[in-house]
Amino acid sequence: QMTFPLVLSILLVTTTVRAFQYTDLAQYIDSHEEEYVEALRDWVAIESDSANVLKRPDLHRMMEATAQKLRQMGGAVELVDIGEQELPDGQTLALPKVVSAQFGNDTRKHTVCVYGHVDVQPAKKEDGWATDPYNLTDINGNLYGRGASDNKAPVLAWIHAVEAYQALNMELPVNVKFVIEGMEETGSNGLDVMIVAQRDTFFSDVDYIIISDCGWLSRRPALTYGTRGNCYFTAEVQGPKQDLHSGVYGGVVIEPMTDLIGILDSLISPSGTILVPGIREAVAPLSDEEWKMYQDIQFDVDSYKNKIGVDQLMYNNKVDVLAHLWRYPTVSIHGIEGVTAKFSIRQVPNMDPQVVKNQVTDYLHSVFAKRKSPNKLKVTMVIGAKPWLADTEHPLYEAGKAAVKRVFDTDPDLIREGGTIPIAKTFQDVTGKDIIMMPIGGFDDGLHSQNEKMSRYNYIEGTKLFVTFLDEVSKIKKTSV
Amino acid sequence: QMTFPLVLSILLVTTTVRAFQYTDLAQYIDSHEEEYVEALRDWVAIESDSANVLKRPDLHRMMEATAQKLRQMGGAVELVDIGEQELPDGQTLALPKVVSAQFGNDTRKHTVCVYGHVDVQPAKKEDGWATDPYNLTDINGNLYGRGASDNKAPVLAWIHAVEAYQALNMELPVNVKFVIEGMEETGSNGLDVMIVAQRDTFFSDVDYIIISDCGWLSRRPALTYGTRGNCYFTAEVQGPKQDLHSGVYGGVVIEPMTDLIGILDSLISPSGTILVPGIREAVAPLSDEEWKMYQDIQFDVDSYKNKIGVDQLMYNNKVDVLAHLWRYPTVSIHGIEGVTAKFSIRQVPNMDPQVVKNQVTDYLHSVFAKRKSPNKLKVTMVIGAKPWLADTEHPLYEAGKAAVKRVFDTDPDLIREGGTIPIAKTFQDVTGKDIIMMPIGGFDDGLHSQNEKMSRYNYIEGTKLFVTFLDEVSKIKKTSV
Structure with missing residues (x-):
């Protein structure tokens, strides 16, 4: 047939x-x-x-x-x-x-x-x-x-x-x-x-x-x-040579996990602002034409919230929501295995992955240095995919x-x-x-x-x-x- | 034989x-x-x-x-x-x-x-x-x-x-x-x-x-x-109903993982101070007799550092090290699975696990509230073992x-x-x-x-x-x- x-x-x-x-x-x-x-x-x-x-x-x-x-x-x-x-x-x-x-x-x-x-x-x-x-x-x-x-x-x-x-x-x-x-x-x-x-x-x-x-x-x-592009990082805090029992050593040893949580928390504010210096500055400004284009797009913020099941987004108006989904960068923390965290920065024009790599690495090392921890931090960019x-x-x-x-x-x-x-x-x-x-x-x-x-x-x-x-x-x- | x-x-x-x-x-x-x-x-x-x-x-x-x-x-x-x-x-x-x-x-x-x-x-x-x-x-x-x-x-x-x-x-x-x-x-x-x-x-x-x-x-x-006793907690941040793809939604959704990292980072300072109000106040004060007893204990801080392979402890003198190992509480973050974190507070006299449970839960909820996140936080004490x-x-x-x-x-x-x-x-x-x-x-x-x-x-x-x-x-x- x-x-x-x-x-x-x-x-x-x-x-x-x-x-x-x-x-x-x-x-x-x-x-x-x-x-x-x-x-x-x-x-x-x-x-x-x-x-x-x-x-x-x-x-x-x-x-x-x-x-x-x-x-x-x-x-x-x-x-x-x-x-x-x-x-x-x-x-x-x-x-x-x-x-x-x-x-x-x-x-x-x-x-x-x-x-x-x-x-x-x-x-x-x-x-x-x-x-x-x-x-x-x-x-x-x-x-x-x-x-x-x-x-x-x-x-x-x-x-x-x-x-x-x-x-x-x-x-x-x-x-x-x-x-x-x-x-x-x-x-x-x-x-x-x-x-x-x-x-x-x-x-x-x-x-x-x-x-x-x-x-x-x-x-x-x-x-x-x-x-958007994707700069995918791992951050590892290396501590004592042994795997120390938290009960036995907790209280005198500066635990790698505490340091790791601290540096991850420095990446993004509660309201979603990326705290890594230079990242926001690199983003191509939203032009009036773009603003108007976004304004004309058929998109209902309430339906969107309903569809994904959240009561509140970081932004309430259509243009901001679309712009932050598409043409502004974002940081996501994906998880922690052992004392290695995975996070990524979704990247947009005119960001450059190599620059982002340096900005993130320098920033995390400076935040880590302020902690005065005896542990070691290692930041690696695993993927640097351009937008x-x-x-x-x-x-x-x-x-x-x-x-x-x-x-x-x-x-x-x-x-x-x-x-x-x-x-x-x-x-x-x-x-x-x-x-x-x-x-x-x-x-x-x-x-x-x-x-x-x-x-x-x-x-x-x-x-x-x-x-x-x-x-x-x-x-x-x-x-x- | x-x-x-x-x-x-x-x-x-x-x-x-x-x-x-x-x-x-x-x-x-x-x-x-x-x-x-x-x-x-x-x-x-x-x-x-x-x-x-x-x-x-x-x-x-x-x-x-x-x-x-x-x-x-x-x-x-x-x-x-x-x-x-x-x-x-x-x-x-x-x-x-x-x-x-x-x-x-x-x-x-x-x-x-x-x-x-x-x-x-x-x-x-x-x-x-x-x-x-x-x-x-x-x-x-x-x-x-x-x-x-x-x-x-x-x-x-x-x-x-x-x-x-x-x-x-x-x-x-x-x-x-x-x-x-x-x-x-x-x-x-x-x-x-x-x-x-x-x-x-x-x-x-x-x-x-x-x-x-x-x-x-x-x-x-x-x-x-x-x-020491052990109050073992889980903290879970519940977000959108769907498992959202970080690339697709990142930038407008307040991600549960970001909130979770934020509240974990509020538990302990970089130098090891527990930030949960009330915890330090509950600890039985170190008496002069105890101080003297610790002073007489055979313990070399340098050998100890060497043994566990760290260059620097939170404290440098014997009494402080021993006191913080044994008779002061400590917070350890054990890890994160999905958007659930595990952490514990090693407990000492005169702390009461039930009080610690309330102190930790109230504190984390107050920290979380300040974030103004639309997500939900759930704190559970899984173990409450007394010292x-x-x-x-x-x-x-x-x-x-x-x-x-x-x-x-x-x-x-x-x-x-x-x-x-x-x-x-x-x-x-x-x-x-x-x-x-x-x-x-x-x-x-x-x-x-x-x-x-x-x-x-x-x-x-x-x-x-x-x-x-x-x-x-x-x-x-x-x-x-």
């Missing part, structure tokens, strides 16, 4: 090739909603949890299923071996292969590369799921299941977008490549190396990279143009805005992500290509938590957005790249 | 019974040094690690070996079933039985009960041991092995003390009972219930309880007359001093323990008996750390101390009890 439309489309290709027709594509997509839901059901049923080594066979099966789907559509598909990962116990485990695929290689056209992932966060019914997380369940038009929104439905929506062109015998307006990985949820292990290795081959003719691994901010569609920021006036974003306008009859909110999507920065740095983040997930999809869902509306309209965006990208002048 | 001296002593008992003769006992003990070392070697070879459930068969074997030894000496021995322990995974595991034994039941004599334990802390060669921790190794008169000092040699020394009387056909000056457990290192699970259950039977005729589960402070012998303090002028301590004087030709240091020995307080509260702590371990035995050892000197002279102490106890007037 799968081969019939394929054979049909191939037959049609040999006769007439049609140009982009939005109405036909939208109608085709609407009429295939149930098939799309079934495809998502099949994918969600595969427990492709990349954090659980026992699920690695399922993850391999997920990559195979993805490759198989793209092969059936006639793509030039490869399963790229990216090696092994080392487990904490020293054993090694094969990484899931990365699926790369290509549809079309007309050098007169632009080439886009869609990045996505088909691994998921862990999920167990007993964690508080209302439904079986691996059995896609439709409740009032919401499709509940682990990985539904992050990132299986968006990947499928891109596949359906290409399929729709094929089925209607419409010419793909641009060449479309795919890079689908299976380790995103645990840090995209191995992907960097693959991107570097294929920079001058697979990625050489790519013009634009599209990432749909995020969500809207509200019910209004959005384009994402920035993410990513795109130009929202770039033709790629203009194409995105036009696509949103056409499908949703509204302008998109231009938003950022408070988190870090390191792969965006890697793509940018290694390939030098322009990147757009085009989310189709809902603001309340519950990524990484219980009861993750994707709505039928976002899934289907998102597929329409993708077919349209391909057409809009094709209109970008080659010279403007 | 074990039965020969036993049979011999039984034969002698039927002929003549001699009175206490220190010289003969000391000579006998000296001439049996190698046998005592071999006995310790056999016990150390049993990996009676009570923390490791996989070693539980070894622990059972250790309790059997202890019982068997006491049976061979003609004691009335019982292996008391104290039930099961529940493991974190919900499974249950049989606790090691408690060995009780009795030698003599002459109602005209005092009855002492020796408490000890034969379980040990975990030890692995690769933790940094210079020798195999379970193969007793003699280096320059020091016997290295896990449990050598804590607490196998002291328990054996008590056994050898009774044996020496028997072998020399000397009448035991007092009735001697033993209570030897196998769960001390993990919290004496089940022992409380056994003490309560046997209060009116096994413990009813006991006059004095002797604990030799501690060490000297220096090369000078010591009697221990106090331990233990004995009267050093009590006839039992006078007997101890006399015994030390006789064996070592010096007065003992009268010392305290900075830690908590909850079983001392349990014995005191449940049985109402007087307790003496009579250590024979060296100050540098390395309890709980790598390269634990017991010196031949302390082991042998300690056995002499025990035979002598029994004689001294017999001189206490029955009425003075």
Whole structure:
């Protein structure tokens, strides 16, 4: 039953090739909603949890299923071996292969590369799921299941977008490549190396990279143009040579844990102000244009508080909340193991990770020195990931805005992500290509938590957005790249 | 070869019974040094690690070996079933039985009960041991092995003390009972219930309880007359209903971890002052007599710093160091799991755990309130163990001093323990008996750390101390009890 439309489309290709027709594509997509839901059901049923080594066979099966789907559509598909990962116990485990695929290689056209992932966060019914997380369940038009929104439905929506062109015998307006990985949820292990290795081959003719691994901010569609960077630190206070029993020595020994708590408490004020000198000064000032842009974004502070379950935020008005989520830095203390603490500073333009490293290290050492402790402090920056920021006036974003306008009859909110999507920065740095983040997930999809869902509306309209965006990208002048 | 001296002593008992003769006992003990070392070697070879459930068969074997030894000496021995322990995974595991034994039941004599334990802390060669921790190794008169000092040699020394009387056909000056457990290192699970259950039977005729589960402070012998109590707290900061991703929400949400660090940092100043109001005021003032007593104790601050591997203590003079180790309270922060911190206040007279609980809870809530955080703080006192303090002028301590004087030709240091020995307080509260702590371990035995050892000197002279102490106890007037 799968081969019939394929054979049909191939037959049609040999006769007439049609140009982009939005109405036909939208109608085709609407009429295939149930098939799309079934495809998502099949994918969600595969427990492709990349954090659980026992699920690695399922993850391999997920990559195979993805490759198989793209092969059936006639793509030039490869399963790229990216090696092994080392487990904490020293054993090694094969990484899931990365699926790369290509549809079309007309050098007169632009080439886009869609990045996505088909691994998921862990999920167990007993964690508080209302439904079986691996059995896609439709409740009032919401499709509940682990990985539904992050990132299986968006990947499928891109596949359906290409399929729709094929089925209607419409010419793909641009060449479309795919890079689908299976380790995103645990840090995209191995992907960097693959991107570097294929920079001058697979990625050489790519013009634009599209990432749909995020969500809207509200019910209004959005384009994402920035993410915060991440300077991740460890701070260790080294004390006496022996592991001293607190009862036996407590009272005369200056305990490393007390020192550690003291320096951590110097990082941030109760109201959330970063106390490390120089950090706030480095932040690019909020311009009037930006202020106005934030003011126009559809975002309700009360709904947001309600959604995340807090009574009070650090700020009460929309602009402040959005600015502090996206374009101001923040310090988070993640935890303490032994006498080593982990904390991170989410970073924004114009901060420089190397400068942040020095600012934090110098400051903590000065705070520590004032304690006059005989212990030793060691501060290490483990990760120094830069923020990513795109130009929202770039033709790629203009194409995105036009696509949103056409499908949703509204302008998109231009938003950022408070988190870090390191792969965006890697793509940018290694390939030098322009990147757009085009989310189709809902603001309340519950990524990484219980009861993750994707709505039928976002899934289907998102597929329409993708077919349209391909057409809009094709209109970008080659010279403007 | 074990039965020969036993049979011999039984034969002698039927002929003549001699009175206490220190010289003969000391000579006998000296001439049996190698046998005592071999006995310790056999016990150390049993990996009676009570923390490791996989070693539980070894622990059972250790309790059997202890019982068997006491049976061979003609004691009335019982292996008391104290039930099961529940493991974190919900499974249950049989606790090691408690060995009780009795030698003599002459109602005209005092009855002492020796408490000890034969379980040990975990030890692995690769933790940094210079020798195999379970193969007793003699280096320059020091016997290295896990449990050598804590607490196998002291328990054996008590056994050898009774044996020496028997072998020399000397009448035991007092009735001697033993209570030897196998769960001390993990919290004496089940022992409380056994003490309560046997209060009116096994413990009813006991006059004095002797604990030799501690060490000297220096090369000078010591009697221990106090331990600090322990108020153990958890503090949890409850935040948003969801587990929020720090990148996505950081900057607008007041993070529970930041609040938790802030309140922990309010407990103690960098120089070690407890900041909880009322705590310092409750501490019994240091009297001139106490100051003088501390001044006379043999204790070198520099050696102490060297031993524990710190360059600087909170105090530089002996009296301050000892006072802050033993008779002033201290706050230790043990760690943070999730957003729950664990900390404890070592407690001293005249602090009251219930008052400490209120002081700490009120203070932390007031500190937390000043933060104006929307999160919730929950403070719980998990343990409220009182300090233990004995009267050093009590006839039992006078007997101890006399015994030390006789064996070592010096007065003992009268010392305290900075830690908590909850079983001392349990014995005191449940049985109402007087307790003496009579250590024979060296100050540098390395309890709980790598390269634990017991010196031949302390082991042998300690056995002499025990035979002598029994004689001294017999001189206490029955009425003075």
